[in-house]
Amino acid sequence: MHGEHREMPIKQGSAIKKSRRVFGQGKKTAKMVRAGLYARVSTQDQQTLPMQNRAMREYAARRGWTIAMQVKEVGSGATQRQLREKLLDAARRRGIDVVLVWRLDRWGRSVTDLLATLQELEHLGVGFVSLTEALDLTTPAGRAMAALLAVFAEFEREVLGERVRAGLAHARQNGKRLGRPATAAKHADAVRKLSRSGISKSEIARRLNIGRTSVRRILTSEKG
Secondary structure: OHHHHHHHHHHHHHHHHHHHHHHHOOOOOOOOOOEEEEEEEOOHHHHHHHHHHHHHHHHHHHHOOOEEEEEHHHHHHHHHHHOOOEEEEEEHOOOOOOEOOOOOHHHHHOOOHHHHHHHHHHHOOEEEEEOOOOOEEOOOHHHHHHHHHHHHHHHHHHHHHHHHHHHHHHEEEEOOOOOOHHHHHHHHHHHHHHOOOOOOOHHHHHHOOOOOOHHHHHHHHHHO
């Protein structure tokens, strides 16, 4: 009886210890996270490139990530991000697990573009981290921030749409003709001259590189 009583605490202690290891995932091997690093600078600001790379490499080391790919892009203008596509292709091939950037404006051309790429990465199961904004889409808080970005993207589209509509309305009020310019009108004299020479409408259109409808319109207006 006494011996059995002394053994009980030992069994309970070992059970607790074991359960702690299980719930703490002590027996599981940590998954290797492959990171793709993206750095971008303008042609006038290339001196910040080493700083971006150093900051991202240090962050990846702290997280225990393996750097599987690194892209450095230099270019001016909001549309020049051709090399960024290499990282996206790697994500589509499941070659990386997370994209790491120094700042959001280094990655996205606009709020709409940023949101579109983040949504694609999320769909692919690839994380996204921006150091400067402390945005980490591998966490619930980061995903909530991405949802907020979607609201701003919609706002941006609405603002641009309103500006376009306002611009068109202003142009109409000032008597400006909207739409494609009437390029065929400058060929009116040539159309009439060729027609008087007995050239067919289709041949006139071919020679002047204009539409047959434009040729007919010019000749009809002449008769009127």
